[in-house]
Amino acid sequence: MHPISVTSLSKSYGDFAAVKELSFEVKEGEILGLVGPNGAGKTTTLRALAGIHPPTSGTIRIGGFDIREDPVEAKHRLAFFPDEPRLFDYLSVDEHMQFIGRLYSVPDFRSKIDPLLAEFDLQDKRKAMPAELSRGMKQKLMIACGFLHEPKVLIFDEPLTGLDPLGIRRMKESIARRAHEGASIILSSHLLHLVEELCHSVLVIQNGTSIAYGGIDDLKWRIAQGRGDVSFEEAFLRITEETAAK
């Protein structure tokens, strides 16, 4: 079984169905791009995968564990990075790392904190409180915390928001390295060039429904239909417009 396996996932808020019958899998070392227009249901899908919102129906398995039946085991294997970092205002950078290290029972976590803070350029901010950090730094701290327990499943919601150019480059390298080391990653972003650059496969959703799922090259080829090469951006726009027209 693949580290991320989603079958017939649906999530409704009252009468409104935000996600409908979504099914997909992510293999070890694979990065899946989750894309779609605003309000398509991307964040809802990611939150359901992270065990934050209980799905209305369907199954989500993380590392072989059902997120509803065995949430503790599933959550041990995943890290979720929301688009808006919500840190504990009263803990310093270093204390955040210690807290997460102990919470996830990371062996010898103190020795892993320094390299991670260095990876995200936060080593000078160890004693800083969240109020003293910029938005980008908060984002980096959130991601450093998530990487500390070396999760096998990583879920990113707009990971590059608020980062400077160097931060963006490092973040891309970090994500690619984790995938190379065997982590299964889902990355939701509106930056289609990022998706094209990092992801192996893509799931396009619109109005909560999957409208395209597969390899990025396959998708581009399908859209091009023998009329020459198209960019992923062009393919995305064409497929969402076609679906909207239907």
Next chain:
Amino acid sequence: MTAALAYVAFMSIKNRLLMSVRKLRNIRYVVSALFGVAYLFLMLFRNFSRGGRVRVLTAQSLGVDIMAGVIFVLLVAVWAWPSDDPGIAMSESEMQFLFSAPLRRRDILLYRFFRSQLALLISAVMTSIFAAGTRNFIGMWFFFASLSLYMTMVQQLRAKLRMMGIGFPIRLAAVVAIIGGACWWMVHKQTFDTPVIHALIYVPRFFATAALSNIPLALRLESIVIVIAIGVFCFFVASTVNVNFEEGSLALSQKKANQVTRQRSQQAGQWIAFKRLPPPFRLADSGMPEIAILWKNLIASLRIGMMPIIMLTAGMLFILGESFFIPQEAAANVSGGMLLALCAIVPLFGATVFAQDLRLDMTRIEYLKTFPISGERVVATEICAPLLVMSIVELLFLAITAIFLQTRGAGSTMARFATPQMLVCVFIFTVPICAILTVMRNAAVLLFPAWILRSKEEPRGFVVTGQRIFVALGNLIVLAVALIPAAIVFIPAVLIANRFFSGSPGFLAVASMPPLGIIAAEVWISVKLLGKYFDGFDASNELDRILT
């Protein structure tokens, strides 16, 4: 252009009202609204059912003169306000759209006037009902509206005066001279009833007769018309004063936003007073992961909840210190009594003051839900930190009180009543009672998150009043229900303990264990149920509005 601004102001008021009505589809909001309306009617009934004949005032009545005098002082004193910044309080979105639009200064002031009318009307209704006990809220509304236009005019004119080189000291001197002169004139003539005073309060009297009740209808209507005319005059003056208010408005908006954030964090027990205080202990490299949550919340208790501890300790030290300056018998009874009263603060208010648990973390509920710990354990460890802090503070206070009563207060009535055994018993009961109260408050935040966590989009007014009454009543009822089984068991436990262990130290243990066991069981069951609720908690239903 004016029509467009009036449309925006009207639509925003309408949409706010519609949103409040739509919320009533949710049963929780209906209940709170009903509580709020019932409370409002009770207050109305209380005010209007006060007996006695209503005395009709005339324009010459002393009551009118006194109110006119107060209004006169207000109208003049506002000129002596230190600030000469022309900034107008507006929301960020209003500034973003309006300041960059091709609008005249008059349009923006008019928009702001329209926009403030709902708030002014509510204030007028509330003031009429609660403060004045009258039904004349229409007159009060016109009074408030005209007064707000006058304030805007004076604010703009203060800025204009600064540009002309007339600053705060000169304005203050002029105001002191006018008010002081009027006072001196009254003292000199030994009466309020002089032509000079009448001339000074001539205009304020229209405000008074418009706002007050028991004024003949014709006189009131005449006053309202004049008050409206004054308001229109003030508006035109304010709109023609050539001062730049955009920059000041930006600064004012930022200042207000910071103020609201600070107030909110202080109210919710989230203000970090001592951010450099070190953690209470070193987090070991291995062991139960729950300790990490306890560690985190204890850090929060130190950095956020230390201020009340310092204040309570200062109070205790003051009482101990002053006891050495009064006779021993008085010290034993007065100071001893005050110390015991301080000890009672923790069980009574501790669960409200020390809120470093789910109440503090609720805005990060999404993050909490990704933790690899079951909901039951999250809830249990979240409430551990405030409970631990309350227990330590209470133990310390009771120990100091016991030592004080056995030394300085030895032999006194207070010492005979509050024996060390009795204080131990108090402590033993304080901990589970604090636990129940803390669990209840955490349950409230999980069951009614949108009631506890406030955002500017949340309903206000009687709905919130109803919510507060509902939560307070709910807390009382749940506490009473939780304590009844323990109280029932306590009586036979005391009788049995008295029969077999009378006079021995075992009496206390035997008598207190059964009720304590029952309270502990209740806490345990509550935590289990809350944990289950936490696991299934769907933050998307209510929290998204607050988090975004």
